[in-house]
Amino acid sequence: MATQQTRLLGKLAVAPSVVVLFLWMIVPLALTIWFSLLRYNLLDPGNESFVGFLNYEYFLTDPAFFAALGNSLKLVFAVLAISIIGGTLLALLLDQAIVGRNIVRLMVIAPFFVMPTVSALVWKNMFMHPVSGLFAWLMKSVGLEPVDWFAQYPLTAVIIMVAWQWLPFATLILLTAIQSLDEEQKEAAEMDGAPPLAYFFYIVLPHLARPITVVILIETIFLLNVFAEIYVTGTGGPAGNLPYLVYFQGLLNFDVGGASAGGIVAVVLANIVAFFLIRMIGRNLEG
Amino acid sequence: MGTIVLKDVQKRFGDVVIIPGASLAIENGEFIVFVGPSGCGKSTLLRLIAGLEDVTAGEIIIDGADAAQLAPAKRGLSMVFQSYALYPHMSVRNNIAFGLKMAGMPKPEIEAKVTKAAQTLNLTDYLDRKPRQLSGGQRQRVAIGRAIVRQPKAFLFDEPLSNLDAALRVQMRLEIMQLHQTLGATMIYVTHDQVEAMTMADRIVVLNKGNVEQVGSPLDLYNNPDSLFVAGFIGSPKMNFISGEVAGQYKAQTIGVRPEHIALSSQSGAWEGTIALAEHLGADTFLHIDTKAGGRLTVRAAGEYDQGPGAKIWLTPEKNRIHRFDQNGRTIKNAA
Numbered sequence: 224m225a226t227q228q229t230r231l232l233g234k235l236a237v238a239p240s241v242v243v244l245f246l247w248m249i250v251p252l253a254l255t256i257w258f259s260l261l262r263y264n265l266l267d268p269g270n271e272s273f274v275g276f277l278n279y280e281y282f283l284t285d286p287a288f289f290a291a292l293g294n295s296l297k298l299v300f301a302v303l304a305i306s307i308i309g310g311t312l313l314a315l316l317l318d319q320a321i322v323g324r325n326i327v328r329l330m331v332i333a334p335f336f337v338m339p340t341v342s343a344l345v346w347k348n349m350f351m352h353p354v355s356g357l358f359a360w361l362m363k364s365v366g367l368e369p370v371d372w373f374a375q376y377p378l379t380a381v382i383i384m385v386a387w388q389w390l391p392f393a394t395l396i397l398l399t400a401i402q403s404l405d406e407e408q409k410e411a412a413e414m415d416g417a418p419p420l421a422y423f424f425y426i427v428l429p430h431l432a433r434p435i436t437v438v439i440l441i442e443t444i445f446l447l448n449v450f451a452e453i454y455v456t457g458t459g460g461p462a463g464n465l466p467y468l469v470y471f472q473g474l475l476n477f478d479v480g481g482a483s484a485g486g487i488v489a490v491v492l493a494n495i496v497a498f499f500l501i502r503m504i505g506r507n508l509e510g
Numbered sequence: 511m512g513t514i515v516l517k518d519v520q521k522r523f524g525d526v527v528i529i530p531g532a533s534l535a536i537e538n539g540e541f542i543v544f545v546g547p548s549g550c551g552k553s554t555l556l557r558l559i560a561g562l563e564d565v566t567a568g569e570i571i572i573d574g575a576d577a578a579q580l581a582p583a584k585r586g587l588s589m590v591f592q593s594y595a596l597y598p599h600m601s602v603r604n605n606i607a608f609g610l611k612m613a614g615m616p617k618p619e620i621e622a623k624v625t626k627a628a629q630t631l632n633l634t635d636y637l638d639r640k641p642r643q644l645s646g647g648q649r650q651r652v653a654i655g656r657a658i659v660r661q662p663k664a665f666l667f668d669e670p671l672s673n674l675d676a677a678l679r680v681q682m683r684l685e686i687m688q689l690h691q692t693l694g695a696t697m698i699y700v701t702h703d704q705v706e707a708m709t710m711a712d713r714i715v716v717l718n719k720g721n722v723e724q725v726g727s728p729l730d731l732y733n734n735p736d737s738l739f740v741a742g743f744i745g746s747p748k749m750n751f752i753s754g755e756v757a758g759q760y761k762a763q764t765i766g767v768r769p770e771h772i773a774l775s776s777q778s779g780a781w782e783g784t785i786a787l788a789e790h791l792g793a794d795t796f797l798h799i800d801t802k803a804g805g806r807l808t809v810r811a812a813g814e815y816d817q818g819p820g821a822k823i824w825l826t827p828e829k830n831r832i833h834r835f836d837q838n839g840r841t842i843k844n845a846a
Binding site for chain 2: 407408410411413414415416418421426429430
């Protein structure tokens with residue numbers, strides 16, 4: 224009974240959702256690819272014409288593209304470094320029996336639940352504002368010239384904001400991993416006379432290798448897409464990344480064709496990164 | 511050298527008293543087994559000796575020096591854990607070498623020691639494998655290898671065989687005993703399995719609720735238990751306990767007779783009963799017999815016993831094998 228008919232029934236039952244999901248994915252992708260091959264400018268509607276790969280040529284030879292690509296990579300690497308190193312240290316700290324541990328944990332996790340737009344506004348107006356921000360006040364109170372973050376160090380400012388959001392995520396995952404370390408292994412290391420640093424490097428860190436790769440994978444996917452922080456703080460010029468450049472082409476230059484080409488380039492780059500990351504993770508999961 | 515002396519060692523977690531005060535002297539080269547039911551404090555006592563738990567009060571003297579406040583690694587003891595606690599990302603070689611490396615021993619020396627330990631334990635072919643690629647018995651050997659290379663004053667075993675299947679357990683039991691003979695080192699072994707205790711130990715320490723109930727050689731505990739608790743714990747199947755009128759005849763609150771010290775007869779004897787169940791083991795038959803005198807009693811009959819359930823039977827305890835206990839569960843010594 225439970226063979227061919229049920230299998231067919233199963234296929235029929237899931238077919239609608241599969242079809243919808245497929246269309247949901249393929250229609251925008253196909254349209255984007257189609258637009259990327261057109262001369263399609265919102266200032267000149269109705270005059271779309273096929274131009275082949277001209278949009279790609281313009282996009283890839285634009286100096287802004289390399290600047291954006293560089294910013295994308297800097298942002299990803301800097302935030303990964305901060306969130307993994309900082310996350311490991313915080314996780315080690317939160318693993319200790321400290322007073323009010325539960326409240327501290329809750330507070331550490333909190334930034335992850337703040338919307339990027341909101342966090343960017345808070346950082347922009349309450350912390351990094353050169354006149355009324357907390358940082359400016361701190362600098363002035365010790366007699367120093369306040370830093371105008373978004374004018375002087377726009378990319379650093381964005382990295383700080385994004386790292387603040389993603390540090391809790393890394394901390395949370397690494398903390399659970401540390402807590403899953405076998406109690407008897409800790410004691411065995413104690414009997415073996417491993418001092419704290421050796422214990423960390425020989426026992427804890429290898430145990431964390433797997434969760435760290437998971438954090439790298441997940442964070443990279445999201446960090447390549449950072450947009451709100453850059454848009455809200457108006458640092459798109461000096462610190463704009465690829466998503467910002469695509470937005471800039473499409474909605475500020477009204478060049479839908481060029482923006483589509485940029486979007487496809489971003490998709491290809493993201494897939495290259497994902498390919499290597501998945502391989503890395505696969506190797507780590509086997510091990 | 512490896513003498514360990516415990517002087518009134520106490521352990522409390524807050525208000526909960528785990529070990530109210532244990533004293534014990536362990537000679538160099540002895541194989542000591544801590545045995546008791548779960549929760550009796552035997553593992554805690556071992557961990558106190560290892561230094562993994564801090565003593566609340568008392569002294570732990572290792573080779574003449576008080577070690578109660580020393581860090582575990584400074585006590586010169588090695589421990590084999592119940593879960594083996596091998597480092598999963600290190601090869602067998604590095605697992606065994608880790609303690610030596612932490613002690614700052616030069617590389618060639620480490621290599622020589624690891625090779626020697628691997629030979630002793632038949633691990634030479636597995637030195638480059640990871641722990642997950644090994645069977646349970648091999649992991650056990652790696653854990654022992656890790657303990658051996660440090661040439662400790664004493665080995666501590668915390669229920670090391672409880673994760674193995676029955677056949678492997680018997681084999682590893684023999685290997686550990688063999689190792690004890692080869693090394694001649696002091697070993698302290700914790701188990702809840704009284705068969706392991708009986709077969710391996712030079713001396714057994716029976717623990718009950720954190721108290722040292724009795725210390726003695728296996729046969730000493732078997733023949734002359736100090737208390738009802740030890741009598742019931744040592745020996746398999748368990749000793750039969752009879753209280754009431756029958757015990758009164760022997761001037762005791764409770765009397766105990768081991769299943770192997772009761773003679774059976776189909777015609778006459780001291781107590782009359784009916785066979786309720788028979789367990790055939792081949793070499794022995796365990797009969798569970800309902801008696802008027804003492805409720806259900808277990809009797810070991812040699813070989814195959816031909817009577818089955820329902821048969822009438824008479825039981826006679828061996829006169830000088832009857833253990834008498836007072837109302838506190840202490841043994842009443844036989845008058846001369």
